[in-house]
Amino acid sequence: MTRWRLAWRNLARNRRRSLLSGSVIAFGFAAMALAGGFMLQSFSGLKDTAIKSGLGHLQFADARAFDGSEDTTLEYGLSRAAALAAQLGRDPAVAVVMPRVEFFGLVTAGARSIPFMGVGVEPDAERRGSHIPGTVERGEWLAAGGRGAVLGGGLADSLKVGVGDVITLLATTPDGTLNAVDATVAGIAAVSVKELSERYLAIPLTLAQELLDAEDRVSRVSVLLRPDSQEAATGARLLAALGGDYPEMTVRRWDELAVFYGQVKRLYLGIFGFMGGVLVVVVFLATVNTTLMSVTERTREIGTLRAIGARRRPLVAGFLAEGVLLGLVGCGLGALLALGISLGLNASGIVMPPPPGFTRGAPIHIEIEPLAYAVAAAAMLVTLLLASYFPARRAARAPIVESLTHV
C-alpha cells in the first residue's frame, strides 16, 4: 500500500467533506488564475501600448534631454539626425527607426488659439512602428514631406476645425525666435487620454523642422526592435557603435521611460497581491478546518499506527499527501473552471468601462496565461500543505495513550 493510495482512500472516506474542500480550492484556484490572467494580459497590453505609442523599445537622445533639463525646444537635440537614423536602421536587430521632434506651441484657427503639445514624425516610419496612425478616425494619417497635421479629437473640437481646414502653428525656435507655418488638418485622432486629446498635434518631421528652424535636428530617435531581440544588450551595442559620432547621446529602454506603465503595474500588483492574499487566507481557513476535523476523527487511528511502530514523520507525510492530492484535484477542477469562464467572457463582448483619464473602454479579454495558472496552483498547494501540516503534526506529537483513548 503506497502512501498515495492510502491518502486517496482516506480522502474518499468522507466524500462530502473532500468535495467541499476540493470546491473551495477549485474556486480559489480559478479566482487566482482569472485575476492573474487579467493582470498579465493588462501588463502585456500596456507594454504594447507604451512601445507603440512612439516610445519604441529603445530611445536615443542627449542625456540632458532625458533628464528634462531643456529650457527651450531642441536645446539638447540631436544633430545629423538623418545619418543617425540611417545608421541605426542598418542594424539587423532594428525593425523601425522613428526620429521625432517634440515641441510646444500655439495653434490658431480663425479667432481661436489653443496651446498644443506637438510632435514631428516620419509618417511612414510611424505607420510601421507605432499605433498612432491607426487612431485616426476621421481623415487620414500624415504624408511624408506634406503639410498636413493630425489633431487630437479634443483639440479639433476646441478649435472647431475638421478635415481639410487650414490651421496656423506658432512655436519658438531653439534660438528664441517666434516662427509660424500653415498646415491643413489631414486627420483627427482618437487619443484615449482626455487631457492629451485636448493638446495632441502631429505633423511631418520636415514641417516640424521648418517650423522650428532646425534642419536635420531631432529631439530623440525611437527604435522598434525585431521580436526576440535583447533590449538592453542591443541598446548597449548600438550606443557603443554610435557613441563616437554622438558623444552626448545615451540610450534608455522603454520601461525606463514609460512612467504610466510602471505606476499601473505597481498598482495592479498591489491590488491583485492583496486579493491573492485574501484568497489564500480563505482557502487556508476552510481547508485547515477540514483537516482538523479529519485529523481529530482519526486520532485513535493515529495512536494505533504509532503503537504498532509508525514514526511521527511518515504519519505527518501521509496527511501532507492527502493535502497534495486534494490540491491537485482541486486545481485541476479550478483550471477547467477558469478556462470555461475565460472563454465565456472573451466571447461575451462585454466592454469594460474606460479607466480613469481614458476616453474609451475595451472589450473584456482574459488571457489564458500558463504563468497565472502555475502561480495559482503553487499558492493552493502550499496553502494545503500548511493547512495539513499543523493539525497532523499536532496529532502525531500527542501522547500515544491519549490518542488511543480518544473518543
Place this chain on the structure above:
Amino acid sequence: MTQQAIVSGRGLSRQYRLGASTVPALRDVDIDILRGDFVALQGPSGSGKTTLINLLGLLDHPDAGSVMVGGADAESLSDDERADLRRDRFGFVFQTFNLVPVLSAAENVAYPMSLKGLDGRGARKRATELLAAVGIADKAGVRPDLLSGGQRQRVAIARALANEPGIVFADEPTANLDSRTADAILDLMQALNESRGVAFVIATHDPRVVARARRVVALHDGQILEPAA
C-alpha cells in the same frame, strides 16, 4: 532482569492528573515478561492493568522506574527508536480492534511490515499466510467494517504477529466479543503462544483468560498482589 526476560519493569510508577488531584495508577511495580510467557494481568477496573501494559509496551513513560527491553533502558531511547522497538519486537491487540478502516484485512496485516521496509509483494504474501494461520484467509480482501467482531480481532492478532514479535500485548481482547468468539480467540492466542513461542501479556477481567494463563499477575490499586514469577 533475569536471563529469559524479554521485557522487564523495575519500580514502575505512574500517576494521572484528574482535574486538580493526582491519581496513582501504578505504584512501584516490578515485573519480568519471559520468552514464551502467557500472562494474565488480572484486577478490577482502575487497578493498573492497562497502565502496566502501556508502560511495558513503550506506549507511555513511567513517572518513576524503568522498562528494560533487550537489556536497554527504554527511557534513554528517542521517540523514533521506541517506535522501531514496538514495530520489531512487540505486537498489540486492542479491545476495540483498532483496524484501519480504509485498508482490507490483508493490508492491515501488511501495514507493520511496510513500516519495516518489506516490499509490497513479500508483505502481501506473509499477510495472507498470517490470515490463514488465524483462520480467515478467505477474508483477506475484505475491509474491517464488513467483518464480524471475532474476525476483526483475528485480523488484529495477525497484524500483531506481522513482524514476528517476541511479545504481544493484549488489552481486554475478549471484552467486545461474545463468549463463543472469545473462546475461539483465546484458543488462537494459546495456539500461537505454543506453536510460535510468542509471549502474550493480556490485561483482562475475563475469568476464561485467567483460567488459561500460565501465569497470573493480580493487580490492586496499582500494586501487584502476588510477586511476579
